[in-house]
Amino acid sequence: MHSYFRLNIRRLFLGGIVTILLMVVACYVLWDRNTVFGTEAVSVNQKPKLDVPYEPTSYGIAKVMLAMADVTAKDLVYDLGCGDGRIVIMAAKERKARGVGVDIDPVRIKESIENAKAAGVSNLVRFIEQDLFITDITPATVMMLYLWPEVNIKLRPKLLKDLKPGTRIVSHSHTMGGWKADATQNVEGHSLYLYIVPVNLTGTWLWTGLNGKATNIRMTQKFQEVQGTLPGNNNEPFLTCSLKGAAIRCTTGSFSIEGRVSGDVIKGAVNYGVRGPTRTVKATRNPSTKVSIAE
Numbered sequence: 001m002h003s004y005f006r007l008n009i010r011r012l013f014l015g016g017i018v019t020i021l022l023m024v025v026a027c028y029v030l031w032d033r034n035t036v037f038g039t040e041a042v043s044v045n046q047k048p049k050l051d052v053p054y055e056p057t058s059y060g061i062a063k064v065m066l067a068m069a070d071v072t073a074k075d076l077v078y079d080l081g082c083g084d085g086r087i088v089i090m091a092a093k094e095r096k097a098r099g100v101g102v103d104i105d106p107v108r109i110k111e112s113i114e115n116a117k118a119a120g121v122s123n124l125v126r127f128i129e130q131d132l133f134i135t136d137i138t139p140a141t142v143m144m145l146y147l148w149p150e151v152n153i154k155l156r157p158k159l160l161k162d163l164k165p166g167t168r169i170v171s172h173s174h175t176m177g178g179w180k181a182d183a184t185q186n187v188e189g190h191s192l193y194l195y196i197v198p199v200n201l202t203g204t205w206l207w208t209g210l211n212g213k214a215t216n217i218r219m220t221q222k223f224q225e226v227q228g229t230l231p232g233n234n235n236e237p238f239l240t241c242s243l244k245g246a247a248i249r250c251t252t253g254s255f256s257i258e259g260r261v262s263g264d265v266i267k268g269a270v271n272y273g274v275r276g277p278t279r280t281v282k283a284t285r286n287p288s289t290k291v292s293i294a295e
């Protein structure tokens with residue numbers, strides 16, 4: 001009886017030591033995990049880092065932004081930094097367009113989803129909690145922005161690279177730096193800017209139909225403005241062109257060209273003055289001469 005009692009005491013003692021050791025190991029592991037993952041765990045509860053603070057576009061201005069972009073039921077309207085979702089919701093409600101709103105702030109995304117429900121357009125719009133700089137914007141046909149000037153400039157290469165030629169961008173209050181706006185309006189004391197994403201026209205194009213002979217013209221481009229030079233002509237501009245998406249209009253002293261760009265081919269008409277003839281022209285690009293216009 002006495003030895004049975006002593007055996008149990010020893011077992012209890014050993015069990016206690018093992019339990020304490022296990023607890024120490026568990027505490028260490030938990031402490032270690034917290035130091036490794038602690039920052040991430042805290043950041044979930046932290047407010048997201050905004051590149052632009054929240055300030056909603058007035059409904060009056062939003063209406064004009066949609067009109068400037070000529071939004072129709074065929075469009076897919078993106079708003080990068082969508083706030084409470086009002087622009088894409090208005091595009092869906094008033095113009096039957098589909099929309100995608102992106103905001104890094106979960107509070108704004110929650111509001112947007114609730115507002116879309118209340119407006120009865122949840123079937124047309126979608127909201128994504130994400131940093132706008134990593135959003136896939138390639139499906140957009142219209143882009144709405146109300147950001148800050150430096151954010152527009154940082155975003156500009158992505159807009160020029162990822163959006164299809166002809167996509168309309170409307171920016172509330174701020175320009176795109178050196179990219180000239182295709183149209184501007186002033187509403188309620190706020191400037192609005194429309195930009196049409198230009199096709200890339202850079203490189204050397206072999207034109208047929210100009211003055212009856214095949215001519216190589218090297219095109220250089222700054223956003224929607226293009227200049228063409230003849231080879232060996234000391235970069236003296238021969239053609240001055242402007243782009244509206246994929247539509248091209250060029251002039252020289254003696255003729256003008258209107259056409260459309262599709263990949264490495266331009267098809268159009270050349271007009272030699274009021275009394276002169278109009279002929280069809282075609283140009284084909286050497287693809288290896290094309291350079292990026294995303295700046």
Ligand SMILES: C[S@@+](CC[C@H](N)C(=O)[O-])C[C@H]1O[C@@H](n2cnc3c(N)ncnc32)[C@H](O)[C@@H]1O
Pocket residue numbers: 049050051052053054055056057079080081082083084085086087102103104105108130131132133145146147172
């Ligand atoms: C000036 S508000 C514009 C709201 C809305 N577009 C409008 O016009 O009513 C800017 C919005 O951008 C969001 N934002 C700021 N930085 C962001 C980022 N890096 N990615 C996504 N959204 C961001 C803010 O949370 C805010 O809702």
